[in-house]
Each structure stands twice: as structure tokens, then as C-alpha cells.
Amino acid sequence: MIYHQVSELIGQTPLFELNLPVPKGSKIFAKLEMFNPGGSIKDRLGKYLIEQAFKNQRINAESTIIEPTAGNTGIGLALAALEAKLKTILVVPEKFSQEKQILMQALGAQLVHTPSEDGIVGAIKKAKSLQQQTPNSYVPMQFENPENPAAYYHSIAPEILTEFTAAQLQLDGFAAGAGSGGTFVGMARYFKEKVPTIQTAIVEPEGSILNGGPQHSHRTEGIGVEFVPPFLDKKDVDHIFTISDQAAFHWVKQLAKDFGLLIGSSSGAALAASLKLAEQLPAGSNIVTVFPDSSERYLSQHIYAEK
Numbered sequence: 410m411i412y413h414q415v416s417e418l419i420g421q422t423p424l425f426e427l428n429l430p431v432p433k434g435s436k437i438f439a440k441l442e443m444f445n446p447g448g449s450i451k452d453r454l455g456k457y458l459i460e461q462a463f464k465n466q467r468i469n470a471e472s473t474i475i476e477p478t479a480g481n482t483g484i485g486l487a488l489a490a491l492e493a494k495l496k497t498i499l500v501v502p503e504k505f506s507q508e509k510q511i512l513m514q515a516l517g518a519q520l521v522h523t524p525s526e527d528g529i530v531g532a533i534k535k536a537k538s539l540q541q542q543t544p545n546s547y548v549p550m551q552f553e554n555p556e557n558p559a560a561y562y563h564s565i566a567p568e569i570l571t572e573f574t575a576a577q578l579q580l581d582g583f584a585a586g587a588g589s590g591g592t593f594v595g596m597a598r599y600f601k602e603k604v605p606t607i608q609t610a611i612v613e614p615e616g617s618i619l620n621g622g623p624q625h626s627h628r629t630e631g632i633g634v635e636f637v638p639p640f641l642d643k644k645d646v647d648h649i650f651t652i653s654d655q656a657a658f659h660w661v662k663q664l665a666k667d668f669g670l671l672i673g674s675s676s677g678a679a680l681a682a683s684l685k686l687a688e689q690l691p692a693g694s695n696i697v698t699v700f701p702d703s704s705e706r707y708l709s710q711h712i713y714a715e716k
């Protein structure tokens with residue numbers, strides 16, 4: 410097959426069985442989203458949001474896209490906007506990975522920084538005020554937009570179920586991290602509809618608020634919420650696992666050493682949570698999780714030196 414546009418390379422990522430000792434002889438499979446052309450799961454979101462915005466006539470060929478983002482969504486949106494020849498302004502809290510910010514700029518996006526201490530809430534406010542000042546601008550607003558979970562409901566979740574069916578595997582458990590919550594919500598909704606017996610687990614770092622713990626900063630990047638995502642429906646959530654930075658980075662290092670798999674810290678947390686989910690499920694269960702990106706975009710943060 411010969412491809413002609415980078416957006417054609419999005420999706421159909423590998424499903425990888427982790428050859429690890431899993432509690433109760435269960436199995437864990439990870440969808441390797443680093444294989445998307447922009448290097449993360451958010452390529453799926455960027456493509457879907459821009460397609461929907463054109464379809465619903467919220468944008469035209471002269472529009473400017475503005476979005477608050479921790480980084481990967483910005484790369485996904487910049488990629489989709491570039492193909493549609495749209496201008497993109499991304500509002501990023503300063504603390505987030507330099508590698509992601511360099512890539513957003515390489516894809517033609519303009520960056521606006523907000524102070525790290527204002528968190529993602531500060532970036533959201535700034536994006537809304539930029540929208541007021543920019544004629545013909547559109548803010549997809551991943552943190553509120555139901556098209557965010559829909560992007561995963563329509564892409565990665567059906568891919569996984571098709572892959573499980575082809576391999577004659579039953580799907581018993583699903584674990585995914587939450588930043589905006591889009592990945593978890595869209596996938597959990599799809600799986601609950603198609604496989605009602607599935608047990609789902611939402612994954613957050615310590616410092617995120619879903620389990621009622623105090624809010625504080627964390628080193629695990631891409632997941633963690635400062636407010637409950639508005640599209641999160643309790644009936645889609647069977648477990649909430651709060652994972653320490655230490656556990657997340659332990660798995661980042663371990664998977665590099667054991668398998669040559671270069672994963673980001675939110676993937677490490679997803680694996681730690683999948684192992685906890687295995688303890689809650691019957692013996693011999695099959696659990697699927699998502700590895701959203703690769704460690705390469707955190708090298709300047711010394712990801713392999715983290716304790």
C-alpha cells in the first residue's frame with residue numbers, strides 16, 4: 410500500500426501482548442499509540458475534531474484553530490490543521506515537555522504559554538480569551554466537547570474489539586488513563602455496549618482528584634485531572650486506580666529493559682493499573698490497556714533517571 414497523506418497513517422496501531430507475570434495468570438495487551446505519525450493517541454483526536462468541525466460548518470478554509478493542551482492534543486490538532494491549511498494557536502502551560510512544544514511548532518502551530526502554576530485551567534481561560542480576540546476562530550475545547558470521547562468510541566475501541574475477535578480472545582478488562590477523560594470515556598462506553606461483562610478502570614496519578622485525594626503536582630505527564638471531566642458517567646467506571654509517580658516510572662524503565670519498549674509515563678501508570686485490575690478480575694482474564702505515547706518526548710525530563 411502506498412500512502413499519500415500523513416493523516417492516512419493514523420490508527421490501526423499494533424496490539425502488543427506484554428509477556429509479564431500478571432496476577433492470576435491473566436494477560437495484559439497494550440495498544441501502542443506511539444505508532445501514530447505524530448507519536449501519540451491524540452492524532453486520532455485531532456483528525457476527528459477537524460473533520461467534525463468542517464462537517465458541522467463550525468470552520469471553513471479561513472478559520473483559526475485555538476486549543477488549550479498539555480501537548481499531544483496540540484500535535485494531533487496541528488497535524489490535522491496543517492493538511493487542511495488552517496492556522497493553529499496552541500495554549501500550553503510552560504511546564505509541559507519541550508519535545509512536544511518543538512514538534513507543535515515544527516507542524517506550523519503558534520504557541521502561547523501560560524504559567525505552570527495556573528495548570529490546565531489557566532490554559533483553558535487563556536484559550537477562551539484568545540477566541541474572543543480572533544475572528545473566525547474555533548476552540549474544539551477537548552475538556553468539554555463530547556466529540557472528544559466520540560473520537561475514541563469510533564476508532565481505537567472498535568479496532569481493539571476486532572483484533573480480540575480475530576484472535577478469538579474474550580475481552581474482560583479495560584484500563585486507561587484520564588487527562589481530559591476522552592480516551593477512557595469513549596472506549597469504556599463502546600466496550601460496555603458491546604461486551605457488557607467488561608470491568609473498566611480509570612487511571613490517575615497521585616495528585617489527581619478522582620479518588621478524592623488532595624490535588625498536587627505529579628511527574629506522570631498527560632494524565633491527572635484538576636476537575637471531574639463533564640462527560641464522565643459513573644456507570645462506565647468500575648474502578649479508579651491512583652498510581653504513584655514511582656510506580657509509573659518503574660514500569661517505564663522496566664519495559665525498556667525487558668522488551669525494548671519505549672513508553673511514556675502515562676503508559677507506565679496504565680500498566681500499573683492493569684496489574685491492579687488483574688487482581689480484581691477472575692483468573693485467566695484478558696485485559697486491554699492503552700500506551701498513549703513514547704518516552705522519546707520526555708528525554709529532556711530525564712525520564713529514565715526518574716526515581
Ligand code: PMP
Binds near residue numbers: 587592632
Ligand atoms: N497520556 C498522554 C501522554 C496524554 O498526552 C494524554 C492526553 N493529555 C493522556 C494520556 C490522556 O488522554 P485523555 O485526555 O483522553 O484522557
